[in-house]
Amino acid sequence: MRDIAAYLRENQILYEIIEHDVTLRSAQEGAAYFGIEMGQTAPTLILKSDTEYFAMIVSGDYGHIDFEQMKDRLRCDQLKLAKPKEVEQATGFAIGAVPLVGHGLPVVMDRQLYRYAHIYGGTGYANSTLKLAPGDVEKLNRVVAMVR
Template sequence: MDNLIAILQEEKVEFEIIHHDKPLRTAQEGANHFGIEIGQTAPTLFLKSEKGFFAMIVSGNRGRVDLDKVAEIIGCDQLKMANPKEVQQITGYTVGSVSLVLSLPCILDRELFRYPFIYGGTGEPASTLKLAPAALEKLNQVVAYLDIG
């Protein structure tokens, strides 16, 4: 997590690392724990294509994502979810605690921009990163956006 903090400080973004007693395993658990709307949670999904891996950071209230539509947006023939072993290999993190700041091409959900702050992973299961959606956009290699609705 020291690397994450260094990046956040270097990029001069406002953030807060919130420590908690146990891992928050779902968007709903996170929303309940922090007393926020589920849409403010920002789960990171990992997608695999013929072009390599992509991170997709979505709003917790999005529900299912149409991978065919996302493939079209980013110009891939086919997309599928990466498995937990692949996620660990490409990020160094376990599923459920992946950092919101990644060195992968990233697809961002525009829904997240409805909120002043969003909450997501730090790379450690017992902590959460709180920051503005614009900071997330600045910190990641954004290649596409998911539209609202």
């Protein structure tokens, strides 16, 4: 999905796409740039199992992924972070720019994102950020598991 704004409009979602001159490479950089709590950032990580890919949308303060626990939750034998080329192959987007919605993968979502009225995450492009409600992220994705 290349035109995320059109997709959000079609689904009648309130959102803001924020353009910026700098590439934000971490939750810390995003939080500092937007003047928000680190937990309000929402990176989309791509996980690779033995049979499929998953998008894991977490609060920026999530910490380390417990892959053993996630393997049980997702009922798979193997699970790891996808490599940059695998991310692009699975989503069509570069690592670090995977959008919060519209990537087409089953999603594992962090409940802690609901602490905030709005969260900040990828748009598919390195120099823009999507701001929207966590409930809309859940609504527009096929959530297969929740964490925390």
